[in-house]
Amino acid sequence: MFVELDNQCFLQQGLTADFLRCWMQVVLDLDDTLVCAYETSSMPTIMRTQATEAGLKWFELECVSSDKEYDGKPKINYFTVFERPGLHEFLKQLSEFANLVLFTAGLEGYARPLVDKMDPENWFSHRLYRPSTISTEFREHVKDLSSISTDLCRIVIVDNNPFSFLLQPLNGIPCIPFSPGQPHDEQLLEVILPLLKHLSEQKDVRPVLHERFQMPEWFQNHGIPAYRFMD
Numbered sequence: 001m002f003v004e005l006d007n008q009c010f011l012q013q014g015l016t017a018d019f020l021r022c023w024m025q026v027v028l029d030l031d032d033t034l035v036c037a038y039e040t041s042s043m044p045t046i047m048r049t050q051a052t053e054a055g056l057k058w059f060e061l062e063c064v065s066s067d068k069e070y071d072g073k074p075k076i077n078y079f080t081v082f083e084r085p086g087l088h089e090f091l092k093q094l095s096e097f098a099n100l101v102l103f104t105a106g107l108e109g110y111a112r113p114l115v116d117k118m119d120p121e122n123w124f125s126h127r128l129y130r131p132s133t134i135s136t137e138f139r140e141h142v143k144d145l146s147s148i149s150t151d152l153c154r155i156v157i158v159d160n161n162p163f164s165f166l167l168q169p170l171n172g173i174p175c176i177p178f179s180p181g182q183p184h185d186e187q188l189l190e191v192i193l194p195l196l197k198h199l200s201e202q203k204d205v206r207p208v209l210h211e212r213f214q215m216p217e218w219f220q221n222h223g224i225p226a227y228r229f230m231d
Contacts, residue, residue, distance in 0.1 A: 030104035054183030
């Protein structure tokens, strides 16, 4: 099903529909790309202490599980969520030249309250969760970009798991996974943001990404004939 993106926030800024159609779509993964989350009960306390001392931002999350307690009531899960350094500035600057879409393989009961807390400014025009992913003969939970935009020339996905974008290997930006053991990580502002700015100036993002990452060849080396999925 094609996703209709909500451009109301941009229209309120005086941007025309014709201009919006020129904007690049940036699809962002959640876990290990923008944040890293642990079940609070199983996380060593020292991890949170060390992250705080290193200046890493984190918050507690309470979400309703699809599982039930013994009395039939919904089970409540508790997570500690660490934000990747530069996250908010990254989203702010990115929203100035691109339309942002969150696409996670996580369940909505977990991801929705997390993003609500992570993104109070509502930079994301749309959010997609696990039911929006598809299964292929090679991997499950694959993110099909054609469900977001019919124009693959102007859409990119940033994900720490390259298999997420195996259907459109020329549109993917593989990023280094984030963990709280990397409090000085600079990927978002120093690596990914400059690349996205450069891509926003291209009529077609795919030649640039192919030259930089060689993802079709990477998939072939991992036993997946990615050429089957390319336009």
